[in-house]
């Protein structure tokens with residue numbers, strides 16, 4: 001029995017040393033343009049969903065989640081803070097999204113929105129806390145309150161049903177970037193003094209600004 005434990009301990013010890021040697025040699029590629037193997041991706045996504053499900057299980061969505069008012073309020077914040085990564089109807093891709101790994105899901109596509117309470121609690125939790133090691137920020141850290149987060153959940157559930165024109169109409173009817181906890185400077189994007197350079201310009205470049 002004693003020998004068995006000694007044997008097991010040396011296997012674990014050697015495994016740890018070999019693992020350390022592998023990592024220390026720089027064998028693991030951290031480049032965002034070098035994807036994980038499908039097995040590693042599966043494993044990370046499985047672990048992520050286990051964790052989110054556990055932490056979101058007691059979150060109860062508000063009864064008025066589907067209200068027009070929540071959807072209206074969510075639209076402006078989505079356009080201000082999320083669209084670059086999660087896209088909007090009729091927009092093929094964005095510069096930032098092409099380079100992010102893992103790739104942010106296209107929330108304007110059908111299939112992105114399921115309707116049950118569990119899915120809503122999951123969305124709320126992800127928006128509030130973010131996803132470690134991905135580009136998804138923990139928006140509560142920026143000061144976003146729970147109500148503003150639920151408004152975003154309400155809006156992203158509607159998003160795949162909207163045409164590009166309807167999307168723009170929702171954004172226009174909304175209050176732009178507005179939620180509790182914003183610093184005054186954050187509420188006035190574009191107010192910084194113009195600098196003497198060519199702004200956002202590189203090749204290939206399709207933007208008009």
Ligand code: HEC
Pocket residue numbers: 048077078081082083084085086100101102103104105112123126127131134135136137139152156
């Ligand atoms: C800088 C890019 C970036 C921004 C900005 C961003 N996200 Fe994300 N988001 C991500 C990434 C990347 C993921 C996927 C993370 C993963 O695969 O583990 C994600 C995942 C999500 C998910 C889960 C989607 C699903 O069905 O699995 C939701 C919901 C979400 N984001 C909402 C938002 C909202 C709302 C905003 C704006 C307030 C926002 N995100 C802003 C990058 C971003």
